[in-house]
Amino acid sequence: MRKSSNGDNSLIEEDVSTGGPDDQHLFGGVWTRIKLEALEKYLVAFNTALSKQRFTRIYIDAFAGTGRCDIKVKGEKTSIDGSARRALAADPGFHKYCFIELLPKKLAALRSLEAEHPGKAIEVIQSDANAALKALCAQYRWRSERAVLFLDPFGMHVEWATLEAIAATGAIDVWYLFPYAGLYRQAAKNADALDADKQASLTRVLGTGEWRKTFYSQKRQTDLFGSDEGDERNADHREMLSFVSKRLKGLFPAVTDPKVLYQGGDSKKPTGAPLFALYFAASNPNPAAYRLATNIAKDILNSL
Ligand SMILES: C[S@@+](CC[C@H](N)C(=O)[O-])C[C@H]1O[C@@H](n2cnc3c(N)ncnc32)[C@H](O)[C@@H]1O
Incomplete structure (x- = not known):
């Protein structure tokens, strides 16, 4: 695998073994349908x-895309x-929809959804998701809203x-569709390949910087100057x-175990490399609320 830049700071891997670009960013796959x-x-x-409750229900799509996804499953594109x-089609619906997207070329498609759904309160926000989400979180008091x-x-891309x-x-x-492959590609096997950008991204x-101690161990004797050259990632x-799950479980009141999504096969018989890990996390600290939410999410994840 060789990393190349696509200008928006995301990883595009070129699969040198097959000679072609990885379709992950051009086409979704079986994982797209599952998520x-x-x-x-x-x-x-x-x-x-x-x-039956009085809450204002908000749907927030932080990496909204265009509203359509091109996927390639078993060589077939659709x-x-x-x-x-899908959020706009949900019945019952939400009171408000916030679609956040960074790339200007995708915004027109998102804005056309407003025209297609004139009765719905849709806000299209052109922004980096992190900045927009922090602003949205600060915008409401979250007493009469649920999202x-x-x-x-x-x-x-998602900052802690x-x-x-x-x-x-x-x-x-x-x-949260956690970028599992992004994680193990960034955390290079040999720590010498961990440049400052990769370390900062992790x-x-x-x-936390704790990943360094958890993922890597010393291979060669540390030299007189305390250099950690030659450290190797011993965590598979x-x-x-598991480290990611532990971190999320320490932050949110309730988090499901992740459903790992693979490159090929289907949900029951996956094949290829693990690409993503789909998590559900509830932020409501009320045990009745987070138990209900996570039970629903677990049932859904088990049914896929
Ligand atoms: C996997 S696609 C989203 C697909 C979409 N959720 C769907 O199901 O149709 C990721 C999207 O995030 C956008 N994106 C990339 N970096 C972003 C950022 N920092 N903030 C917001 N959007 C970003 C990309 O342009 C792309 O449209």
């Missing part, structure tokens, strides 16, 4: 459960509804500080994901 099905089912369950369209947030980045702001609301349920996403990708 979207989970989200869609949860949105209906959430709105149904809260429909286009399916993306998260924004579902979909975090669906391509790579290592953003997750802290979300958890502090006590009112947002989160589906710390930004995990919210499962152990790295």
Whole structure:
């Protein structure tokens, strides 16, 4: 694998063994369907459960895309509804929809959803998701609002500080498609390859520098100057994901175990490399509320 830049700071891996670009950023795959099905089912369950309560229900799509997704499954290309369209189709619906997207070329498609759904309160925000989410979290008092947030980045884009702001609301349920492959690609096997950008990215996403001690151990004798050259990652990708789960469980009142999404096969018989880990996290500290939310999410994850 060779890393190349796509200008928006996400990782695009070029698979040198097959000679072509990894389709992960051009086309979704089997994982795209799974994450979207989970989200869609949860949105209906959430709105149904809260429909008799006085809360204003908000849907926040922090990496909204265009409302459509191109996917390639078993070599066959097709286009399916993306998260924004699925959220708008949820019945019962939300009182408000916030679609956040960084890339200007995707905004027109998102804005056309406003015209398609004239009765719905849709806000399209052109911004980096971290900045927009922190602003949204600060905008409400979260007493009479409840929200579902979909975090669906391509790579290592969600800052830990953003997750802290979300958890502090006590009112947002989160589906987080964690970039599992992004994590183990950034955390190079040999620590000598961990440049300053990679280290900063890992710390930004995990919210601590503790990953260094947990993932790496000393291979060669530390030299007289205390250099850590030659350290090797001894944590395999499962152990790295356990670290992520532990971090999330320390921040949110309730977090499901992740559903790992793979490159190929299907949900029951996956094949290929693990690409993402789909988490559900509830920020509501009320045990009755977070138990209900996580039980619904677990049932959905088990059904996929
Ligand atoms: C995996 S796609 C989202 C797909 C979408 N959730 C769907 O189901 O249709 C990720 C999106 O995030 C956007 N993006 C990348 N970096 C971003 C950032 N820092 N803030 C907001 N959006 C970003 C990309 O342009 C892309 O449209």
